[in-house]
Amino acid sequence: MGTVNIPRLDLNDFVKGSDTLRKQFSDAIGKAFNETGFVTITNHGLDKNLIGKLYADVKMLFALPDSIKAKYEIAGLAGQRGYTGKQKETAKGFTAPDLKEFWQIGQTVTDDDAMKSEYPENIRVDEVPDFNDTTLKVYKKLEWAGIYLLRAISVYLGLPENYFDKQVHNGNSILRTLHYFPITDPDRLPADAVRAGAHEDINLITLLIGASADGLELLTRENKWFPVKAHGEDIVVNVGDMLQRLTNNKLKSTTHRVVNPPGELMKFSRFSVPFFLHPKAGMDLSCLPSCIDASHPKQYDDITAGAYLDERLREIGLKK
Ligand SMILES: O=C(O)CCC(=O)C(=O)O
Numbered sequence: 001m002g003t004v005n006i007p008r009l010d011l012n013d014f015v016k017g018s019d020t021l022r023k024q025f026s027d028a029i030g031k032a033f034n035e036t037g038f039v040t041i042t043n044h045g046l047d048k049n050l051i052g053k054l055y056a057d058v059k060m061l062f063a064l065p066d067s068i069k070a071k072y073e074i075a076g077l078a079g080q081r082g083y084t085g086k087q088k089e090t091a092k093g094f095t096a097p098d099l100k101e102f103w104q105i106g107q108t109v110t111d112d113d114a115m116k117s118e119y120p121e122n123i124r125v126d127e128v129p130d131f132n133d134t135t136l137k138v139y140k141k142l143e144w145a146g147i148y149l150l151r152a153i154s155v156y157l158g159l160p161e162n163y164f165d166k167q168v169h170n171g172n173s174i175l176r177t178l179h180y181f182p183i184t185d186p187d188r189l190p191a192d193a194v195r196a197g198a199h200e201d202i203n204l205i206t207l208l209i210g211a212s213a214d215g216l217e218l219l220t221r222e223n224k225w226f227p228v229k230a231h232g233e234d235i236v237v238n239v240g241d242m243l244q245r246l247t248n249n250k251l252k253s254t255t256h257r258v259v260n261p262p263g264e265l266m267k268f269s270r271f272s273v274p275f276f277l278h279p280k281a282g283m284d285l286s287c288l289p290s291c292i293d294a295s296h297p298k299q300y301d302d303i304t305a306g307a308y309l310d311e312r313l314r315e316i317g318l319k320k
């Protein structure tokens with residue numbers, strides 16, 4: 001197993017630290033995103049109680065009978081709001097769908113931004129009323145943390161610190177609550193059926209709550225799988241394909257997966273909550289001129305975030 005250094009960084013260093021601490025934070029996140037695409041973050045703004053409440057509500061939601069959950073799976077939304085049932089998403093290149101079910105929450109525009117009319121309404125769960133409020137709180141906190149992380153990355157890239165702010169404010173981010181359900185007869189699974197097949201995230205960056213549970217692995221440059229572990233309440237942050245594309249591969253969107261636990265452990269659920277930070281659909285993802293030179297020729301065609309998302313949702317079977 002190759003070893004990988006996933007640095008643990010304190011977001012407070014960047015949010016309220018001295019110039020020296022802020023610079024150290026930017027350098028460290030930039031270096032990690034250039035090398036392995038992953039960091040873990042402490043002091044991210046979500047307290048233990050909120051995370052505890054989130055998991056309690058998420059567990060209640062997925063404990064509902066499939067027949068109730070099915071009424072929240074709404075055609076035409078490509079899984080971007082509400083429920084997506086078991087084995088509906090298939091990682092690119094896999095034949096068996098992932099062993100998971102999930103619920104997605106999108107942007108809530110609270111000012112008079114015209115973006116309001118662009119987004120479908122979130123779907124409210126009647127049976128677990130707290131779920132709606134808890135996930136909105138978590139969404140806003142992770143969006144806040146994400147904006148600071150992107151500011152630190154902007155500094156690393158030599159861009160104005162607020163380069164991403166306007167694109168992320170009222171952007172198309174998604175909070176996904178995930179349940180990897182128990183499998184009672186693991187021997188009968190199709191050979192390539194896993195909790196989450198090897199993939200790269202589509203968005204700018206992902207902030208993941210719950211990576212303290214075993215299973216998440218990243219693919220090293222030596223093509224070896226390496227387990228990602230986070231301390232207690234820390235969140236894991238990784239680069240997605242949109243940021244990789246914008247930076248012409250300077251920042252790496254690292255392949256990752258969630259493996260099945262051995263034998264009997266497959267009978268237990270696993271829960272996790274990634275927040276996929278997306279910009280507004282109109283954001284130009286053309287490679288930054290500062291990331292192109294003779295030894296780094298331009299790798300990607302120009303595209304907007306919206307067009308790119310559409311292409312990727314079709315690939316994974318969520319959009320028809
Ligand atoms: O469940 C996890 O730990 C990771 C999930 C993930 O990679 C994803 O949903 O994109």
Ligand SMILES: [Fe+2]
Nearest residue numbers: 199200201256
């Ligand atoms: Fe992922």
